[in-house]
Amino acid sequence: MSSDKLAIYAKALQDLAADDRLRRLSPRSGADFSSNDYLGLAQSPRIKRAIAAAMEAGTPVGAGGSRLLRGNCAEHERLEAEAASFFGADSALFFGSGYLANFAVLTTLPQRDDLLVLDAFVHASTHEGARAGRAEICQFKHNDADAAEDRILAWRRDGGVGRPWIVVESLYSMDGDVAPLDDLIAVAERHDAFVVVDEAHATGVHGPQGRGLAARFEGRDDIVVVHTCGKALGASGALVTAHRVLRETLINRCRPFIFATAPSPLMAVAVSEALAILQDEPERRQKLAQLVAFAHREIVARFGETWSSSQIIPYVVGDNARAMALAQSLQQRGFDVRGIRPPTVPAGTARLRLSLTLNVDEAAITALLDALVELEGESRWRSAS
Numbered sequence: 001m002s003s004d005k006l007a008i009y010a011k012a013l014q015d016l017a018a019d020d021r022l023r024r025l026s027p028r029s030g031a032d033f034s035s036n037d038y039l040g041l042a043q044s045p046r047i048k049r050a051i052a053a054a055m056e057a058g059t060p061v062g063a064g065g066s067r068l069l070r071g072n073c074a075e076h077e078r079l080e081a082e083a084a085s086f087f088g089a090d091s092a093l094f095f096g097s098g099y100l101a102n103f104a105v106l107t108t109l110p111q112r113d114d115l116l117v118l119d120a121f122v123h124a125s126t127h128e129g130a131r132a133g134r135a136e137i138c139q140f141k142h143n144d145a146d147a148a149e150d151r152i153l154a155w156r157r158d159g160g161v162g163r164p165w166i167v168v169e170s171l172y173s174m175d176g177d178v179a180p181l182d183d184l185i186a187v188a189e190r191h192d193a194f195v196v197v198d199e200a201h202a203t204g205v206h207g208p209q210g211r212g213l214a215a216r217f218e219g220r221d222d223i224v225v226v227h228t229c230g231k232a233l234g235a236s237g238a239l240v241t242a243h244r245v246l247r248e249t250l251i252n253r254c255r256p257f258i259f260a261t262a263p264s265p266l267m268a269v270a271v272s273e274a275l276a277i278l279q280d281e282p283e284r285r286q287k288l289a290q291l292v293a294f295a296h297r298e299i300v301a302r303f304g305e306t307w308s309s310s311q312i313i314p315y316v317v318g319d320n321a322r323a324m325a326l327a328q329s330l331q332q333r334g335f336d337v338r339g340i341r342p343p344t345v346p347a348g349t350a351r352l353r354l355s356l357t358l359n360v361d362e363a364a365i366t367a368l369l370d371a372l373v374e375l376e377g378e379s380r381w382r383s384a385s
Contacts, residue, residue: 019320020320020321020324020341021320021341021342028336029331029336030331030334030335030336031334031335031336031359031360031364031367031368032336032355032357032359032360033335033336033337033354033355033356033360033364033368034336034337034338034353034355035336035355035357035359036201036230036231036232036355036357037231037232037234037357037358037359038201038204038205038231038232038288038311038355038356038357038358039204039205039210039232039233039234039277039284039285039288039357039358040234040284040357040358040359041204041232041233041234041235041274041277041284042234042235043234044234044273044274044277046273046276046277047234047235047270047273047274047277050269050270050272050273051266051269051270051273054075054265054266054269055266059073059075059265059266059269060073060265060266061264061265061266062261062264063076063261063262063263063264063265064261065261065262066257066258066259066260066261066262067251067257067262068251068258071261071262072262073262073265073268074265075265075266075268075269075272076094076262076263076265076268078268078272079092079094079239079268079269079271079272080092080093080094080239082272082275083227083239083241083271083275084241086209086211086275086278086279087211087212087215087218087225087227087239087241088211088215088218088219089218089219089225089241089242090219090221090241090242090243090244090247091241091242091243091244091247092239092240092241092242092247093239093240093242093247093250093251093257094237094238094239094263094268094271095237095238095239095240095256095257095263096236096237096238096260096262096263097228097230097236097237097238098123098125098198098200098226098228098229098230098237098238099123099124099125100125100238100256100260101226101228101238101239101240102123102125102126102128102129102198102226102238103125103128103129103132103256104129104240104250104254104256104257105129105196105224105226105240105250106126106129106130106132106133106165106167106196107129107132107133107134107254107255107256108133108249108250108253108254108255109165109194109224109246109249109250110133110134110135110163110165110194111134111135111162111163112134112135112162113135113160113161113162113163114134114135114136114162114163114164114165115135115136115137115138115151115152115155115160115162115163115164115165116130116133116135116136116137116138116165116167117138117139117140117148117151117152117164117165117166117167117193118130118137118138118139118140118167118168119139119140119142119143119148119167119168119169119179120139120140120141120142121142121143121169121172121174121175122167122168122169122198123169123173123198123200124344126167126198130167135162135165136155136160138151138155139151142172143177143179143180145180145183145184145186145187148166148184148187149187149190149191152164152187152191152193163192163193163194164188164191164192164193164194165193165194165195165196166184166187166188166193166194166195166196167195167196167198168181168184168195168196168197168198169197169198169199169200169201170197170198170199170201170202170206170212170213170214171199171200171201171202171205171206171213171310171312172201172312173200173201173312174312174314174340174344174345174351174353175308175312175314176307176308176309176310176311176312176313176314177308177309177310178213178309178310179197179213181197181213181214181217185217188222189222193222194222194223194224195217195222195223195224196224196225196226197212197213197214197217197223197224197225197226198225198226198228199212199213199214199225199226199227199228200226200227200228200231201228201231201232201310201311201312202214203227203228203229203231203232203233204231204232204233204274204278204285205232205285205288205311206310209278209279209282210232210278210285212225212227218241220243221243221245223242224240224241224242224246225240225241225242226238226239226240227239227240227241229267229271229274233271233274233275233278234270234274235267235270235271235274236263236267237263237267237268237271239271284358287358288311288356288357288358291311291356291358291360291361291362291365292310292311292356294362294365295313295354295356295365295369296308296309296313298365298366298369299313299369302369302370302373303373311355311356311357312353312354312355312356313353313354313355313356314340314351314352314353314354315351315352315354315372316349316350316351317339317350317351317352318348318349318350319350320339320341320342320350322350323339323340323341323350323351323352324339324341324350326339326352326372326375326376327339327352329375330352330368330371330372330375333371335364335367335368335371337352337353337354337368338352338353339351339352340352340353354368
């Protein structure tokens with residue numbers, strides 16, 4: 001094979017390396033400050049026992065086909081019924097991942113004359129789904145409901161005749177901030193719009209029983225919610241909750257659903273058990289809330305400022321190389337902290353994304369923050385006293 005065929009790819013990788021943006025796989029090691037396993041369910045004995053019992057009872061590992069063929073298993077349907085009840089939704093549909101669910105919704109439900117109004121900070125899967133879909137696309141300033149409304153009004157003035165779809169995350173994965181859902185819902189009501197809410201980092205952690213920040217809006221016919229199962233629920237996949245007419249539309253028109261092998265029935269069992277744990281063990285959420293409150297108090301004490309209000313805590317460094325060097329230094333001290341660089345975050349905002357989970361305790365949080373102070377230089381921060 002001629003190396004000329006690979007030259008364009010090699011050059012692109014070299015350019016990434018020169019800008020300190022080359023990604024590499026690295027092993028899991030050290031205290032967990034980088035995963036999304038917020039409730040520590042990825043190693044849950046209850047979920048392991050549920051899967052073992054299902055296998056003993058004859059549940060297959062693989063579905064063996066798409067849901068519309070022989071891949072539709074009782075475990076999928078049971079999970080979807082339980083999820084609709086738990087989240088207070090009209091119906092639910094199970095997908096293989098959160099990325100796939102976002103892509104599926106946005107390539108299927110918005111129609112050709114519609115407008116997708118995306119918060120500027122929504123996940124890459126949302127942007128990809130929007131680009132692959134049929135509707136017109138625009139973005140609005142992050143967490144600014146007035147800006148979203150301005151986009152809709154401008155579209156109408158320019159002759160837009162379809163329906164707007166406002167697309168947001170309830171809790172943003174890189175900044176740890178919360179969407180102004182009440183204001184966005186009000187905008188949607190004024191303009192007869194749909195709202196799509198990605199609850200990826202809120203499901204299991206926030207809202208009553210961990211039902212998410214959009215829990216009070218579930219069950220409305222103008223709301224579509226994506227509940228990722230691979231973060232606080234400790235499994236994988238995603239549940240789309242929506243009016244049953246929209247669910248049936250996805251089943252009949254959604255190519256990522258129709259032409260994909262169904263998720264493992266065992267994963268449906270795992271998610272079902274995780275939902276049961278949310279109801280049976282509220283102390284998990286309470287303990288996480290206490291850890292989050294502790295971490296934020298300690299950050300203010302050491303650094304004199306607040307970085308977020310949730311379990312996702314960004315320490316914005318700015319420079320790509322400096323962010324990665326700082327992450328590496330913390331890893332060498334036994335903390336699994338990862339650097340985040342553009343294009344995942346805006347240029348000039350490379351950061352450490354500190355994620356709080358039940359896999360760590362207050363002592364580990366204290367040690368991490370002490371190490372960060374030492375590495376960054378105490379002169380940068382006001383005295384804890």
